Amino acid sequence: MTNWKSYLRAELPPLAADPARQAEIVEELAQHLAELERETVASGATPEEAHAAALAELSNRQALAHEIRRTDRSQPASTPPPIEPSGRFLAGLAQDVRYGCRQLARTPLFAATVVVILALGIGINAATYSVVRNVLLEPLPFRSPEQLTIVWWADKNSTTAFQGSAPVSGPNFLDWRRESCSFEHLVAMAPESVTMTGLGEAERLQGTVTTAGLFEALDTQPSIGRTFRVDDEQPGRNNVAIISDAFWRNRLGADPHVLGRSLTLDGEAHTVIGIMPPGFQHPSPWSVGKPTDVWIPLARDVLKEDGRGANQFIVLGRLKPDVTYAAAQAEMTAISERLVRDYPDVDNPGVALLIPLRQVLVGGLAGGLWMLLVASVLLFVIVCVNVAGLFVARAARRHTEMAIRAGLGASRGRLVRQFATEHLPLCALGATASVAVAVAATRALRAIVPPSIPRIDEIRVDGSVLAITLTLSLVVALLASVVPALTASRRALAEALRQSRGPAASRRGTGRRVLVVAQFALTLVLAHGAALMLRSYWTLRSMDMGFRTENVLTMRLVLSGSRYEELEHAGAFFDETVRRVESLPGVTRAAAINRLPLEGGTNSTATIEGRDPGLGRGPLVETRTITPGYFDAMGIRLISGRTFTDLDGASGSLPVVVVNQAMARQCWPDENPIGKRFRFGEENPWMTIVGVVADTREWGIEEPAIPEAYAINGASPFRQRLSFLVIRTATDPMSLVGAVRREIARIDQDQPVTDIRTMAGVVDTAVAVRRFGTMLVSLFAFTALMLVVAAIYALMSSFVAQRTPEIGVRMALGGTRGGVFRLILSNALMLTGIGATIGLVGVVATAGLARGLVYGISPSDPVTVAGGAALLVVIALAGSLVPAWRAIRVDPVQALRAE
């Protein structure tokens, strides 16, 4: 080995004035040369070659000496003041942010896409959660709402899975109130519309009759005046009223002297004794979406008049603070069992059943709303994955840039910071825009939420969920920054510069492919849910409901005033109305009924003639009272026998009924029901069946038909008041409203006409909640599909761009366009296949969740599942066709030249 120190001392011109400095420099250079020589030998060169290589370093020794001397002589430059570490970080950050903004300004389309997708994803998710939270999760707006309970009078056999509403009779309620000690307050109430006269035109008000203690149970005091006292329940002393704040402002002009003022309700004077605070409404499963204008005391005689068998009141209770549900339930069970024993003649034995108020109000909606939330969360995840894909794709395009930066010495942390500072402003912009989207979407939701969903007025954008989704999207942005920065390793510089395209480039697409597969899988789950809901909705809409909805006008007429207290007088009014309306041009048939289909009714237990009552209770039969033309007007098919004639309603005629097919099937499965007889309780007459008509859905569109009997007005043993006009028309039904109203006014101008709807509108209302859910989930699914089309398009486009040289080679070597086309499509379809397989696992896993929410279809219905998978294939093809077309148009010569 050469002694480089002596060599340099001998051969180099003087380097520094200071001999010590000279010695240092020589030592350092000598070490360098020695090491170079040693390594060259180690790599297989001869000592002579190694010596020569080291000497070559000194080929320009004059220049070396000159440069070193020059440096040594120069004055030290003024050193910039040291920058504090934090200041340095901030300065670097500011630099990154500036650079990031410049980069984004150069790709405005990319920036706008990310912002819009994020804004929609976060905004829609926040809005949906806000609805769910307000309806399902927010505590009811009363003190200790968990102590509030509804007490139903439920059939003994159905208590375990009780879902419906089973009201309580007045006498039972009075006994409960007297005997129980679990409740601070126990009140009976019922919605009751009342007609207000004496203030201009007659007006229908939404009223609620209630026993004393309702407002105390809810712990809400009137803003002016007092609440009801037990005294107010005394017959004759109940002519008082408490009004809502909205009614006071809108209808009474916020009259400051309203207390003591008299309102004529149903022809009787009622003194206003209180105004409830703004926004107050008592909770009741029967009046959701129908705010009460006026509360009237429920008098004792009214409570008792219909007897122990007439279940018609909602009972609301507030448990005493130290009483548990179990203890209260045990006490109420004991009381109700004693009542059943004491009154064996009553034909509706049952048991008191406590159900928390919240569950009564929102229990039926919970499944659908949770599903909605799951769908919107799925959409949000798809949005995040989509945005991550966009970021990763962008990073992949900038691989060379990153490699150069890494080569120039940028640390990985620094690269992460660079990406993050580019991505974070985008996410911040998206998040800001999402607030506007959330507000707008919440407003839109509030407008389209069906009124039967409780507490929609309270729906507000939920700040916490906005914060959570926002944070999540920032996390996504950061993750999407870290991954590409880590892959841009320093060693990759040369590689990146040398081969900008080719195998290395295609390897880098793995992350994006995983993201696309994830989107396929999630979208399949979401699209499957939407398909199930759409099919359920379609099944419901195309189902035979037993009546024909087209060209049917309905309106409500609740007669008030002493003239109509007798059922016969009210019936005569309707007979006259029907006769006059039928004579109007454009009306083909008119009729009246006590309650429209789909909107509930009343039922009683029937006794069938010739059957031993000891065998058990007879069937529960829906009762409807109609005028003769009802079946024609509503378009209900006659199956056998006959419908009513005017003669059936004549006084003194034998009571006859028309029953539906469900009753015929259930009670006389193998016999002709015509001529058979049944009755309700021993005190009522036997009724003879003269006809059988088609089943109609009475308790909701998704409820199966139940046994039903129609009787004619005038000779109805059911003692029901007619309330609705049903008019079949030859023209647009709504065009006849004016003429019909005029005819009614000619008979009695004090009777208000309300609820003017077509029968199609009635059906619409019945499916409103389902339509709402279906619409939203479909919208989510559609958005997801669009996102996944965009994702597969982007992926396949860059796949084609990367493979252009390869495609060029293939074509040059005789490959066909068909082959290239297949290469691209098979790639897309492989991703679809993997995504669909994972998605199918998701579909199966979530089938249980969807079971209760679909109608007439299985949640894992093979046709729907196959349809979903097929849709994904179509989507994949749609997204890849343009890139594939681009690929087959590759000119081999051009492609190879570019390489």
Place this chain on the structure above:
Amino acid sequence: MLNHQLKKGSAELLVLALIEDRPRHGYEIGKLIESRSDGALRFHVASLYPTLYRLEKRGLIVGRWIEKAGQRRRRYYRLTPAGRSLLAEHRTNWETFIFALMRVAGLRTV
């Protein structure tokens, strides 16, 4: 091989960047430049050491003899705070320059 002027202009940046994370001796710096650039960049003793001394004179780096057990002492260079801020400045300038070149001259990126 890159043009001499281009190389000279980038020498400061390369040296500063390579001792950003930890101190290195001159031979190691030269080897790293060569290996990381895949041979595209190579500095002779005659250009490397004057650059180091110049940077040291300007207070951007500090050289210190360090002796390790069983080895001869070697001169290790580390970055001063001033050097660190100059490095950041260099980086920005070079980034701007390189990407401007890419855009203007149509240099190929992936």
